[in-house]
Amino acid sequence: MNKSNKLWRLHGGIHPAQMKELSNRTPIGQIPRPKEIILPLNHSNGAIATPCVKVGDHVNKGQLVATFNIPVATKIHASLSGRVTAIEPRIIAHISGLPALSIIIKTDDSDEESFLPKIENWSAMSNDQLISRIEEAGIAGLGGAGFPTQIKYRSHAPINTLIVNGVECEPYITSDDVLMREYSAQIIEGTLIALKMLSAKQALIAIEDNKPEAIAAITSELTRLSPSNIELRVIPTKYPSGGERQLIYILTGQEVGSGNIPASLGIVVQNVGTIYAIRQAIIDGEPLTQRVITLTGTAVANAGNYWVPIGTQIQHIIDATTPELIPHEVIMGGPMMGFDVPSTHAPVSKVTNCLLIPAKNELPRRSEDKACIRCGLCEQVCPVNLLPQKLYWNSKHHEWEQAELNSLFDCIECGACSWVCPSEIPLVQYYRFAKSEIKKEHVEKVKSDQARKRFEDRQKRLEKLALEKDAKRKARAAAAAKAQANKETDVESKLGDQAKADILASLARVKAKKPKTEQPPKDADTLRLAWESAEEVVLKAKNKLKIAETENTATVSALVTALGKLETRAKKAKEAWMTASTPNNNHDGESE
Amino acid sequence: MSILTAILVLLLLASLFGALLGYSAVRFKPEGDPVVAQIDALLPQTQCGQCGYPGCKPYATAIANGDAINKCPPGGMATVEAIASLLDVDIVPLDAETEDNPTQLVAVIREDECIGCTKCIQACPVDAILGAAKLMHTVIESECTGCDLCLEPCPVDCIDMVEVPKTIHSWSWTAPVSQNSEVKIIATDGDRH
Numbered sequence: 001m002n003k004s005n006k007l008w009r010l011h012g013g014i015h016p017a018q019m020k021e022l023s024n025r026t027p028i029g030q031i032p033r034p035k036e037i038i039l040p041l042n043h044s045n046g047a048i049a050t051p052c053v054k055v056g057d058h059v060n061k062g063q064l065v066a067t068f069n070i071p072v073a074t075k076i077h078a079s080l081s082g083r084v085t086a087i088e089p090r091i092i093a094h095i096s097g098l099p100a101l102s103i104i105i106k107t108d109d110s111d112e113e114s115f116l117p118k119i120e121n122w123s124a125m126s127n128d129q130l131i132s133r134i135e136e137a138g139i140a141g142l143g144g145a146g147f148p149t150q151i152k153y154r155s156h157a158p159i160n161t162l163i164v165n166g167v168e169c170e171p172y173i174t175s176d177d178v179l180m181r182e183y184s185a186q187i188i189e190g191t192l193i194a195l196k197m198l199s200a201k202q203a204l205i206a207i208e209d210n211k212p213e214a215i216a217a218i219t220s221e222l223t224r225l226s227p228s229n230i231e232l233r234v235i236p237t238k239y240p241s242g243g244e245r246q247l248i249y250i251l252t253g254q255e256v257g258s259g260n261i262p263a264s265l266g267i268v269v270q271n272v273g274t275i276y277a278i279r280q281a282i283i284d285g286e287p288l289t290q291r292v293i294t295l296t297g298t299a300v301a302n303a304g305n306y307w308v309p310i311g312t313q314i315q316h317i318i319d320a321t322t323p324e325l326i327p328h329e330v331i332m333g334g335p336m337m338g339f340d341v342p343s344t345h346a347p348v349s350k351v352t353n354c355l356l357i358p359a360k361n362e363l364p365r366r367s368e369d370k371a372c373i374r375c376g377l378c379e380q381v382c383p384v385n386l387l388p389q390k391l392y393w394n395s396k397h398h399e400w401e402q403a404e405l406n407s408l409f410d411c412i413e414c415g416a417c418s419w420v421c422p423s424e425i426p427l428v429q430y431y432r433f434a435k436s437e438i439k440k441e442h443v444e445k446v447k448s449d450q451a452r453k454r455f456e457d458r459q460k461r462l463e464k465l466a467l468e469k470d471a472k473r474k475a476r477a478a479a480a481a482k483a484q485a486n487k488e489t490d491v492e493s494k495l496g497d498q499a500k501a502d503i504l505a506s507l508a509r510v511k512a513k514k515p516k517t518e519q520p521p522k523d524a525d526t527l528r529l530a531w532e533s534a535e536e537v538v539l540k541a542k543n544k545l546k547i548a549e550t551e552n553t554a555t556v557s558a559l560v561t562a563l564g565k566l567e568t569r570a571k572k573a574k575e576a577w578m579t580a581s582t583p584n585n586n587h588d589g590e591s592e
Numbered sequence: 593m594s595i596l597t598a599i600l601v602l603l604l605l606a607s608l609f610g611a612l613l614g615y616s617a618v619r620f621k622p623e624g625d626p627v628v629a630q631i632d633a634l635l636p637q638t639q640c641g642q643c644g645y646p647g648c649k650p651y652a653t654a655i656a657n658g659d660a661i662n663k664c665p666p667g668g669m670a671t672v673e674a675i676a677s678l679l680d681v682d683i684v685p686l687d688a689e690t691e692d693n694p695t696q697l698v699a700v701i702r703e704d705e706c707i708g709c710t711k712c713i714q715a716c717p718v719d720a721i722l723g724a725a726k727l728m729h730t731v732i733e734s735e736c737t738g739c740d741l742c743l744e745p746c747p748v749d750c751i752d753m754v755e756v757p758k759t760i761h762s763w764s765w766t767a768p769v770s771q772n773s774e775v776k777i778i779a780t781d782g783d784r785h
Contacts, residue, residue, distance in 0.1 A: 046761035096763040369770060396770075429768040436764035448637035451737050454718040455639045455647055 005233065008253040010246050012381040013238040014416045016171050016336070018210060023296040024174035026304040028182055031320040033107055037080055037311035038347035040092045041066055042100040043073050044146075051103055057084045060114035062287045064138075065103055074148045074350070075138035079289035079309035082107035093314070093332050093349060097342030105311070116285035122193055127153075130197050130282060137281030139288050143242075143271030144333070146351040149278065152268050153197045160266035162203040163251060164191055164275055166218075167235065167242035169208060170334035173354040175292040176272045178305045180207070180214035184221040187272055190279030191230055198268055203230045204251055205272075210237040239336065240414040244269045246383050258410050273353070293348060295321055297331075297357040308348055314355060315344040322357075331356040335363055336415040370423040378417035378427065384410050388417040392427055395434035400441065403434050411435075499544055499555065503562050506537040510569045527577035534570035541566050627656045627679075634674045636667045639717035640739030647717060655679075662687040666738075696756045697738035699731045705750035712742035712751060 041049040049066035053059055059078040066076040082105040089099035116136055119125060135150040143165060164187070168176040180187060191203050207215050218232055235241055235250055245256045247269060254265050262269055270278075273291060280286040293308045295317060302321040314332075318325055331338040334354055348355070378388035386407055394403035411431050418427045513530045545559045632652035643663035645651040655661055661675045662684045669686055676683045701712070701721075708726040720736045723729030731742075731751075743751050756762075 042760055044761075046759070092760070094760050094763075096758075096760055098758065098760050098763060100760050426768045429765070433765040433767045440764050444636075448635075450735070451637040451639065451718050452632070452648065454720070454735060455637065456649070458717065458719050459647075 005231075006253075007233070007235055008250050010238065010241060010250050010383055011385055012383045012416060013240065014381050014419050015237070016239060016419060018237075019172045019296070019335075020174050020177070020210065022172065022298070023294050023303045023305060024177050024213075028178050028292055028305045028307055029302075031306050031308060031312070031317055033080065033109070034309065034312040034316040035107060036085075036313065036316075037078070037082065037105040037107060037309060038090050038092070038313065039065060039076050039078070039103045039105070039311045040090070040100045040347070040349070041076070041087075041102060042092070043068060043070070045070070045072075047073060048101060049073070049076055051087055053078075053084050053103070055084050055086060058082070059084060059105060060112040062116075062289055063114040064136075064287075065105075072148055072151055074140045074146075075136065075287075076103070077138050077287040077289055078105055079311050080105065080107040081110050081112045091343045091346050093341055093346040093352065095339045095342070102347075116281070116287065118285045119282050122282050123196065127197050127199070130193065133281055134197075134278060137277070137285075137287040139274065139277045139281060140350045141271060142273035142277060142291060142350060142353065143244075144337070144351050144353065146349070149270075149274055152263070152270070153194075155261075155263040155268070157263040158266055159198040159200045159263065159268050160202070161252070161268075162191070162194055162198055162200045163247060163267060163269045164194075164203060164205040164272055165242060165244070165247055165269050166205060166207040166211075166214065166272040167247060168211070169237070169239045169242035170336050170354075171239070172296045172356050173294050173334045174296070175294045175305050175353045177211045177214050179276060179292050180211070180272055181217045183276055184214075184217040186279045187218070187275050188221050188225060188227070188230065189283070190275035190277075192227065193278055193282050194268075194270060194275060195229060200268070201229060204233050205230065206233045206235055206247055206251060208237045208241060209234050240383055240412070240416065243383065243412050243414065245412070258407060288350060291350065291352070293317070293352055294354040295357070296354065298359040298362050299325060299327060299357045301325075308352075310350055311347045313345050313347050314341060317348070317355065318344060318357070325357070327357045328360060329358060331358070336419070337413060367424055369425045372423055372425060375422060377420040377422065381416040381420050383414060383416060384412060386411055388427055391434070392425065392430055395430040398437070400434065400438050404438065408434055408438070499548075499559070502540065502544065506541070506566060509537065510534065510566070513573065524577060524580050527573070527580045531570065531573040531577045534566070534573040538563070538566045538570045625653070625656060628652045630678055631655050631675060634667075634671055634678065635664060636671060636737075638666045638737040638739045640666060640737070640741060641717075642666065660684065660687060697740070697753045698733050698736045698756050699738065699740065699742055700733070700752050700754050701729055701731055702750040702752065703728050703730060705748055707748055709747055711745040711747065715741045715745045717741060 041051065043049065047068055047070050049068045051066045053063075053065045059065060059082060061078060061081045063078045064075055065078050065084075068075075084103060085106045086104040087101065088104065090102040090104070091097060092100045092102065094100070116133065119130075119133070122130060131150050131153045134153065135148075139149040140146040141149060166176050166180050166187075168174070187205075191205065194200075195203050205218055207218065209215070215232070215234055222230060222232060233251055235247075240246055241250055244262060248262055248265070248267055249255055252265075252267070254267075256262050256265060256267075277288050277291075281288070288310070290307050290309045292305050294305050296303045300318070300322045306317070306321075308317060314330060318327065318330075327344065330341045330344055332341050332348075332352055332355060333339065335356060335358075338354065338356060372389060372392065374389065376389070378392075379386075382388055384407075390406050391403055391408055391411065393399070394406060394408070408431060413428050413431060415428050418425070418429075421427060513534075541559065541563045545556065545563055548555050548559050628649070629652075632649050635648040635652060637648050639647045641647065642665050643651040643654075645654055651659070651663065655675065661679070661681065662672050664671050665686065669683075672686060673683055675681075699720075706723075706728045708723060708728060710723065710725050710729070712729060713721045713723055717739060718735055718737055720732045721729050721742060722732060738753065740753050743749075743753065
């Protein structure tokens with residue numbers, strides 16, 4: 001890469017009052033142990049971590065308490081020892097003021113620690129082992145985004161340069177500044193570990209020129225160790241030089257394309273706080289349970305930097321430093337990109353770098369916004385080369401498609417445009433609104449596409465079922481018709497040919513005799529003969545049945561039926577003869 | 593003679609392009625009705641039938657055939673506006689007693705009261721109810737469109753429509769309140785709708 005110390009000039013940017021001397025005059029302090037720790041389980045993408053402790057469990061400092069079952073998330077550790085008193089929704093540090101499910105730990109003074117085993121000789125470990133340790137330690141990007149650190153190291157793109165971001169360009173915030181002053185050796189060590197994990201050639205440590213003490217500390221450490229692959233780059237003070245993409249441009253002159261990540265250029269950017277946390281996790285086995293937080297603003301008495309266990313309530317930090325203070329406003333983050341905390345009972349998180357508690361008139365109040373006068377100042381200060389004024393019109397008039405075409409999603413919400421706007425238009429608020437509306441529309445689109453698919457699949461299934469049902473009904477009808485046809489020939493087909501012939505013959509005979517009985521009176525003798533022959537047939541049939549019973553059971557039932565019929569006929573013939581014989585006598589007598 | 597040549601040339605060209613158009617009309621015929629698909633994409637896909645058609649696609653077909661565009665209460669004015677701009681017709685107010693901008697609802701079965709009749713399963717247009725005969729049913733909330741078609745067939749009235757609670761994840765920014773919405777410096781400052 002570039003061997004010279006050339007720096008590129010960032011487009012735009014602003015120079016707001018630094019206000020850093022409020023909090024960078026004192027070494028990093030400790031705050032008294034909080035009584036309660038609140039560890040929210042929510043993830044920015046909506047996932048909820050699964051707790052691995054129960055209410056009533058005792059937990060040690062550094063003990064794993066919850067994990068996510070998605071890869072892009074960090075593990076959650078108890079930041080102090082104590083007892084889990086509840087797993088319930090609590091207000092967290094989110095602009096919405098809505099509660100999120102959290103693990104509540106009542107702390108005790110046992111101070112037992114459950115750290116990971118120390119790694120003495122990290123250079124002998126494989127990269128995979130080291131990266132797994134980063135994941136186990138729950139390290140997230142401490143610069144503000146909170147991106148799970150292990151993901152950056154598992155990138156498949158070859159990495160050439162590691163940029164250690166100690167720029168800290170936002171006014172008021174000094175947590176990285178004091179960390180570099182006091183822990184420069186650890187930061188250099190962490191940088192070496194990170195270089196190994198990335199297999200990168202060089203590391204650039206970037207610091208703004210408004211932090212001479214930090215620059216001196218890092219320089220003296222670099223002189224002492226003189227590592228060949230780490231260089232310090234002092235960059236001019238300008239907001240927002242500390243943005244990931246902005247810093248890459250300043251140091252290398254390369255721009256990360258829209259929608260791409262720095263790894264596409266072979267670059268990984270890490271905040272100095274994250275580098276320190278990596279060093280602690282590898283060498284001391286310490287999970288990420290505390291961080292340096294700047295407490296500042298003219299309303300607080302003991303402004304400065306403090307080591308704060310993650311999950312400490314903001315109110316506890318205020319009470320410990322400035323009792324009796326009733327803040328009229330607490331900003332988490334800096335004055336440019338921070339947000340008003342909805343409640344001081346919300347806990348601090350891994351990404352909380354600053355708590356700004358300004359006095360009433362400390363920050364410029366936004367007066368009534370006026371009409372846009374098309375002055376174009378916002379365009380001149382935009383560090384991303386966007387057209388803020390156009391985005392403002394698009395957002396105001398809900399022209400989401402146009403806003404996206406004007407690269408709304410490349411806006412880093414640095415607030416430079418709002419800062420310079422002479423009409424005091426809350427531009428960033430418009431962009432945030434537009435972004436969240438577009439995201440909402442996208443979610444709804446996904447949901448409605450899913451519903452459409454399910455609806456159409458259901459229609460298809462119902463049609464298929466109807467067709468199948470119809471086909472089955474037709475098949476059943478055909479089968480029934482066939483069965484009916486078969487039934488008629490069934491009896492005959494079951495009997496042997498001889499038996500069939502016999503039965504047919506006897507039926508024919510009976511039939512032949514039948515009309516005779518109905519005909520005008522026959523003489524008794526004829527009827528008697530008919531009866532006798534019928535009896536004869538019955539007898540024959542009985543014999544047949546007997547044979548069938550001994551030989552073939554299949555025809556028995558048919559024969560039994562046939563025999564029954566023949567017997568009835570024989571009976572009828574007998575009755576006919578009996579009745580005929582009496583009237584015949586009468587008739588004879590009368591005719592005489 | 594030259595007139596004859598001109599006519600012949602024109603005739604030739606006309607028949608050539610006619611053949612080309614005829615061929616491409618057959619060769620590149622789009623499947624289905626593209627207008628219906630476009631309208632369908634704008635509808636909210638609740639499949640609730642409040643428009644009087646059995647689902648969103650049938651209503652999209654009806655709109656393509658000239659039906660009114662304002663019969664979709666779940667979509668609200670946003671859908672009416674989107675369809676109006678797609679079809680280049682006038683925006684008409686929503687034709688419904690229901691108020692605009694409805695809240696997102698989801699059906700929930702009171703499971704201990706369910707008798708397992710499967711009637712709601714048959715009514716659900718998106719197969720979001722799970723269960724079997726004489727066994728308890730339940731709604732897959734993530735798939736429920738909130739159409740409330742399952743309420744009516746339930747013989748024991750054990751289905752409730754509940755509002756989807758706002759979570760940190762579903763929370764969104766609201767538009768900044770502007771005190772100067774009436775101030776216009778140039779004409780395009782005004783409302784563009």
